Amino acid sequence: MSATDTLDKTGTQTSAVRLGDLETPCLVLDADRMDRNIARLRDRIAGLGVTLRPHLKTAKSVEVARRVMATSEGPATVSTLKEAEFFADAGVRDIIYAVGIAPWKLAKVIELRKRGVDLAVVLDTVELAQAVAAASRESGMAIPALIEIDCDGHRSGVLPRDSERLLAIGKALVEGGELRGVLTHAGGSYAARGEEALRNAAEEERASVVNAAAILRDAGLPCPVVSVGSTPTAHHATDLTGVTEVRAGVFVFFDLVMTGIGICTVDDIAISVLATVIGHQREKGWILVDAGWMAMSQDRGTAKQVVNQGYGVVCKCDGTPYADLILADANQEHGIIMVRPGSDGTLPDLAIGDRVRILPNHACATGAQHRRYNVVHGTSDVVTGEWQRFGGW
Amino acid sequence: MSATDTLDKTGTQTSAVRLGDLETPCLVLDADRMDRNIARLRDRIAGLGVTLRPHLKTAKSVEVARRVMATSEGPATVSTLKEAEFFADAGVRDIIYAVGIAPWKLAKVIELRKRGVDLAVVLDTVELAQAVAAASRESGMAIPALIEIDCDGHRSGVLPRDSERLLAIGKALVEGGELRGVLTHAGGSYAARGEEALRNAAEEERASVVNAAAILRDAGLPCPVVSVGSTPTAHHATDLTGVTEVRAGVFVFFDLVMTGIGICTVDDIAISVLATVIGHQREKGWILVDAGWMAMSQDRGTAKQVVNQGYGVVCKCDGTPYADLILADANQEHGIIMVRPGSDGTLPDLAIGDRVRILPNHACATGAQHRRYNVVHGTSDVVTGEWQRFGGW
Structure with missing residues (x-):
């Protein structure tokens, strides 16, 4: 059977x-539906001139990852260190671990980086930036970190105009670590109703990280990556000026919540x-x-x-x-x-x-x-x- | 780490x-808390003069199963065939699979029974009773089945006074299969509030299967097992006359829902x-x-x-x-x-x-x-x- x-x-x-x-x-x-869903968002994001960095937490499968990533090495997003390790074993080399890092996890991050995986972490406090910088100095390997931005108040992150906190985190990071950029997730978009609300959520998401990136750059800090992402906003953004990449996960399969939105x-x-x-x-x-x-x-x-x-x-x-x-x-x-x-x-x-x-x-x-x-x-x-x-x- | x-x-x-x-x-x-929880229900059920047949779906662990079962061979209750197979591999020999059987699953039931496991199934329709009887005749091995009774309208089962359906199922079963008894689960007790409501739910649960058993026996059909069970009713029954065994699962760990009840x-x-x-x-x-x-x-x-x-x-x-x-x-x-x-x-x-x-x-x-x-x-x-x-x- x-x-x-x-x-x-x-x-x-x-x-x-x-x-x-x-x-x-x-x-x-249904792989046919999946392939259509992937092609639809890939074409859309390419049309907006940015990179798609799919979130692999939805599928947690090598076969799906290979179909949804632009190359067999990535780029990709993950939600756990186990995903990072699993996909690293499968050859993925460009990964953002998009959940605020805990100090004890840094040893594992360094281990993966030593294996040649460009694994970047996410944080939103000076304390963690200092921990990342210290671990970088001790290991002789600069750990790249993105500062999480709170674009809609739904979870973690620094407010996009909180220059003081942004600069304090950035300055702490570059003391040994690497300031890779800024990142946000418009989780609030799941509650948005109607085309206009979704377009507004996408624009709010974009503006939040572009603002934060400008604050960092104006202070002479690096900010190469400007990362946004959620399936609702990825499918409704009409202008991604200033953004370098879009993360999304559930688009690969879709579901009834997405149908309802x-x-x-x-x-x-x-x-x-x-x-x-x-x-x-x-x-x-x-x-x-x-x-x-x-x-x-x-x-x-x-x-x-x-x-x-x-x-x-x-x-x-x-x-x-x-x-x-x-x-x-x-x-x-x-x-x-x-x-x-x-x-x-x-x-x-x-x-x-x-x-x-x-x-x-x-x-x-x-x-x-x-x-x-x-x-x-x-x-x-x-x-x-x-x-x-x-x-x- | x-x-x-x-x-x-x-x-x-x-x-x-x-x-x-x-x-x-x-x-x-916390194994100390678990041991206390197990001792508490075991003593209670022994005091009521019936057997405890713990539901292993909560823990899905051999170590927990061995602590909660009366012997290393059972008795036990499971919610999937995978649990039945897993615990059979660990030596459990007396199992009720307490979810209505699907016809395609009977081949696996027979396989387990041939390995010496007394695995009983549950059903509530004539159609399934006929399927069990037919599979029993074909395999030369009588599959024991319990008729599920609907004591509170929350899920599946035959109404406890529906003599016609009960007898039709029982008669279909004994044409090759084995009528092991009747079984119910007071799922509605999760919504009961207060000692009196819980005692009433326990009595309603008891009465439903004792009634159904009487109908079967009065018609000359066998009904050795009269099985009730849910953690709230197991902890509130004061009289289990006519019942032979109590099934319960979540009592081993407890949780906030049980605290709220x-x-x-x-x-x-x-x-x-x-x-x-x-x-x-x-x-x-x-x-x-x-x-x-x-x-x-x-x-x-x-x-x-x-x-x-x-x-x-x-x-x-x-x-x-x-x-x-x-x-x-x-x-x-x-x-x-x-x-x-x-x-x-x-x-x-x-x-x-x-x-x-x-x-x-x-x-x-x-x-x-x-x-x-x-x-x-x-x-x-x-x-x-x-x-x-x-x-x-």
Whole structure:
């Protein structure tokens, strides 16, 4: 029953494994949709004259990374040191670790840099800049760091016009370390609604780092990299003057949250969870499947949007959504399929043993619950490969 | 920096690894608290004259399973076939797979039974009973099945007084398969508030299966096992007449949802996530740590309770909670610590690099984000072992 039985080590198909042969629940990746999503953002970013530095935290897979990066060596963005190590082992050489560094992690950063990986870190305090400079001096290897800028108040970072803090960090860094540039993430754009709000979020994101870069340069400090990034702003920026690179992650797969924001349609969503029908509560209009929150994650990102998709949108095995059918509730290994409350949808006639595919609210969260992608192409049910993904720290 | 460097293969300590030496984020298990939690429910259930069949889906660890099971061979409950296979490999011989069986899974059930594992399945339809009977006849091995009873309308199962459906399932099963008994899970008890409501939920759970068993027996069908279970009802049942066994899982670790229901205190919660401070937004009263939703899970189970604990309660490294300090928000690898809105708590003076432990909303969900437990005892920061846990299907 396992796809591995009939795939060779390189993932090449040696006989036709079909979705109906897979054990459930499992993760399915439509590589055709993924390729379209990658081409769409790559073309867009190239048209704006900047570099795309994809965030590999969404896929955590060498096969996906090689398709989404401009070259086999990068550039790339990661969210954990484990990702940095994993992708370094796979040959990636240009990486930003885009979560504020902790002091104890610097030894590992130096280790990776000694292996020839240009790994840069991110920070937003003088204290950490001093720690990076000290570790650089001690190791005889200047660690490059980007100063994180807070463009919309949603998380970490220095305010873009806080010259005092920016310069103090910059000056502390260059005492042995390397000031590589400035970086921001418009996390607030996930709450933006409508084209204009998204364009404004993109412009605010751009302006914040361009401002911060100007403050550093005016003081004689270097700032070669000016990095922005989030999937909503990457797809709505119309002018990236002053920016050198765009980071984005979820665009490679897309998900229902992105659909709700208006960045994609459900037909663009490249990953789904394959599940088997295990029961009915007919008088309640429920179909039970063997994919619960363990398979879908507990991300309920669409609950705050106009259309609440529950734990996901239910599709036929060929990837076509049933009208208004959602995974309305979930236990650890049980999912409850219902027609969306208040809609005109009707419950399909699914028998025990039938299979469905469920589109996720959040590709990063759902992907993290699985260890492999079962690769299909478009509406075909032939599984052409099995790609490993990793997790943990 | 890794605990494995100084622990031998059996997890025995060969030199003192301390919490401060571990890489973050990581999962910490206080074995003293766990042992107390296990003893408390074991004594309670023994006092009620029934068997405890612990649910291993919470821990997914051989070391924890051996401490929580009555014998090294079981009895035990699991939520996936992978758990069944994993624990069978570790010598467990008496297992109920307590999620409605899918037809394709029966081949694997037979495989495990041929290895000497008394694995029983659960179902609630005539169709599946016929499939189990047919697979039993074909394999020459009667597969035991329990009929799932719906005691509170929260998920799957046959209504406890639906004689027609119960008898039809039972009669279909015994045509080759084995009718092992009836089983229910009072999932609705998670929403019960107050001692009386919890006692009522326990009685409703008991009565549902005792009724269903009587219907089967009155028709001359066998029903040796009468199985109930949920942590809230297991801790509140006062009379289990007619019940043969109690299943429960989360009691082994407990969590903030159980604290909110009133089953335990925060001082009973045995697992936590160790995190490192990576920044501050002082004007907002935020402390940033390197544990986001990837380390905590996205379970927000306490959001519906009287006290919303955000993504978790923040403790000192010795396991003592800071007053009213919670992980108020989380991104994938960032957590934002804040004083609980509306409380009198004050933000502790935590410097970059300092460590905290964060108690989870839901032990099953947070555990699933990790691959090992770092074992400590009480307030000591010495890590005495590293226990593996597994995930996936």
